[in-house]
Amino acid sequence: xSALAGVAAAxxxxxxxxxxxxxxxxxxxxxxxxxGRAGGGxxxxxxxxxxxxxxxxxxxxxTTVVFALAPAVVAGSTLLIAAIVPLIALGSPLDSAADLFGxxxxxxxxxxxxxxxxxxxxxxxxxxxxxxxxxxAALVEPTILLAVFALSVPGQSANLAAIVTGTxxxxxxxxxPGSLLAFVALxxxxxxxxxxxxxxNPTTHLELTMIHEAMVLEYAxxxxxxxxxxxxxxxxVLLALVANLFLPWGIAGADPSLLAVxxxxxxxxxxxxxxxxxxxxxxxFMAKLRLFRVPELLAGSFLLALLAVTTSYVLAASS
Amino acid sequence: xxxxxxxxxxxxxxxxxxxxxxxxxxRRELRxxxxxxxxxxVALAAIPLIEGMQQRDGALITxxxxxxxxxxxxIPVLLGRAVGTExxxxxxxxxxxxxxxxxxxxxxxxxxxxxxxxxxxALDPTxxxxxxxxxxxxxxxxxxxxxxxxxxxxxAVGFLMLDNGIAATAFxxxxxxxxxxxxxxxLDALFAVLVxxxxxxxxxxxxxxxDLDQLRELRD
Numbered sequence: 361x362s363a364l365a366g367v368a369a370a371x372x373x374x375x376x377x378x379x380x381x382x383x384x385x386x387x388x389x390x391x392x393x394x395x396g397r398a399g400g401g402x403x404x405x406x407x408x409x410x411x412x413x414x415x416x417x418x419x420x421x422x423t424t425v426v427f428a429l430a431p432a433v434v435a436g437s438t439l440l441i442a443a444i445v446p447l448i449a450l451g452s453p454l455d456s457a458a459d460l461f462g463x464x465x466x467x468x469x470x471x472x473x474x475x476x477x478x479x480x481x482x483x484x485x486x487x488x489x490x491x492x493x494x495x496x497a498a499l500v501e502p503t504i505l506l507a508v509f510a511l512s513v514p515g516q517s518a519n520l521a522a523i524v525t526g527t528x529x530x531x532x533x534x535x536x537p538g539s540l541l542a543f544v545a546l547x548x549x550x551x552x553x554x555x556x557x558x559x560x561n562p563t564t565h566l567e568l569t570m571i572h573e574a575m576v577l578e579y580a581x582x583x584x585x586x587x588x589x590x591x592x593x594x595x596x597v598l599l600a601l602v603a604n605l606f607l608p609w610g611i612a613g614a615d616p617s618l619l620a621v622x623x624x625x626x627x628x629x630x631x632x633x634x635x636x637x638x639x640x641x642x643x644x645f646m647a648k649l650r651l652f653r654v655p656e657l658l659a660g661s662f663l664l665a666l667l668a669v670t671t672s673y674v675l676a677a678s679s
Numbered sequence: 680x681x682x683x684x685x686x687x688x689x690x691x692x693x694x695x696x697x698x699x700x701x702x703x704x705x706r707r708e709l710r711x712x713x714x715x716x717x718x719x720x721v722a723l724a725a726i727p728l729i730e731g732m733q734q735r736d737g738a739l740i741t742x743x744x745x746x747x748x749x750x751x752x753x754i755p756v757l758l759g760r761a762v763g764t765e766x767x768x769x770x771x772x773x774x775x776x777x778x779x780x781x782x783x784x785x786x787x788x789x790x791x792x793x794x795x796x797x798x799x800x801a802l803d804p805t806x807x808x809x810x811x812x813x814x815x816x817x818x819x820x821x822x823x824x825x826x827x828x829x830x831x832x833x834x835a836v837g838f839l840m841l842d843n844g845i846a847a848t849a850f851x852x853x854x855x856x857x858x859x860x861x862x863x864x865x866l867d868a869l870f871a872v873l874v875x876x877x878x879x880x881x882x883x884x885x886x887x888x889x890d891l892d893q894l895r896e897l898r899d
Contacts, residue, residue: 655779659779663785667786670789
């Protein structure tokens with residue numbers, strides 16, 4: 361492993377930290393323009409974060425250490441994922457830990473930390489939000505594991521770098537039915553996991569329809585900033601990961617040159633911007649699903665993931 | 680056509696065929712279901728077309744074109760005219776099994792299809808026979824749609840899916856039954872749709888509804 365691979369891994373973390381609020385800002389801007397509004401600009405989430413970080417730290421009465429630690433756990437687990445997954449270059453120093461199952465586990469660690477914090481406040485809305493979030497998470501988890509399983513069949517490894525390398529060497533395998541089904545299932549699951557439309561409305565101010573927002577209702581000041589920042593980072597990392605799993609072109613190799621690292625940064629930026637804009641543009645045409653119809657959507661994506669596993673299993677047997 | 684593109688195209692057609700069946704279970708709007716049935720017809724017709732191009736067999740290509748015209752154009756158009764114009768007629772009334780459970784049952788049926796077709800694949804492991812589980816799964820899903828839906832039209836869609844599944848299995852296992860048998864079976868399906876269309880129309884005129892569960896009791 362060269363020093364540049366380490367530099368690339370560090371760049372991934374810094375890039376996600378700095379870029380995540382811009383991704384969210386960009387998505388809001390796309391949405392605003394399509395709805396005929398002027399919008400707050402791409403930098404608005406950064407300005408919000410700066411404002412929140414300057415405020416006084418407030419701890420609601422009766423809350424415990426769970427409430428205080430949850431934002432740090434969410435942000436920390438997301439940053440760890442950003443360091444592990446191959447976004448810019450393949451040979452990350454944490455490559456041996458770059459297992460898709462491990463990444464899914466880290467993702468759910470953050471989700472569970474936030475739900476516990478929502479329960480810890482003891483308010484009605486916090487408990488309601490936590491209960492909804494864990495319902496969705498329980499339905500999302502099997503789907504995400506099955507989709508991962510389908511992706512790991514062609515490369516016969518759940519290591520992320522191995523999957524990405526396999527796709528780079530054999531681009532035709534992106535167009536197999538198994539991989540296409542897994543792509544659709546993963547997109548639905550990511551929408552549910554990051555609380556976007558049609559599962560949850562990220563801009564809602566109506567407590568009865570909130571899921572993610574209801575859990576963090578009691579947070580204020582720097583902690584709220586950390587929670588918002590972490591949820592933006594989760595969205596960015598997941599979008600970048602999906603982009604690289606299915607369209608790995610431009611990613612630097614295990615032993616990159618300086619030019620390859622720069623190229624990798626440019627490629628992943630372009631991919632995330634395109635994917636986020638498409639997602640935001642799609643959201644304009646969608647209304648939020650009724651909560652009771654969300655299990656229907658997730659059962660559908662579970663079925664797609666299952667079909668992906670069975671078809672890629674049969675295909676792998678034939679080749 | 681090289682061997683890899685042939686295998687890839689056949690897999691894609693079989694995958695689309697199965698996906699259309701799954702989406703028919705998922706959707707409740709009757710117009711959307713009919714449109715999905717048309718797409719399934721396209722995927723079904725693609726199977727003999729691909730095989731015919733691979734084996735340079737004129738008869739198979741002819742069968743493929745006929746299947747395309749019949750299952751992707753004629754039958755969906757006829758069914759589309761049978762969909763009522765009234766608003767409450769356009770949606771499937773609550774199915775006997777709710778959508779989430781139906782989707783999970785569909786998943787179970789697919790796995791079952793893969794399990795029971797393993798001996799068939801073991802007999803002659805070619806690219807075509809490996810896609811048989813997909814068509815077999817469509818047969819099982821079609822039977823499930825027929826027993827779990829209430830509207831006459833959705834049950835007709837289930838029947839046509841069953842016919843599609845059997846035809847696809849025949850194409851995949853034996854590279855097509857003789858032309859005349861295939862024509863006979865396809866025309867049978869067409870006439871069944873015509874009769875069902877007339878029947879649905881008369882039912883609607885007589886009872887104002889096509890919910891079959893309401894036709895169980897005798898009245899004067």
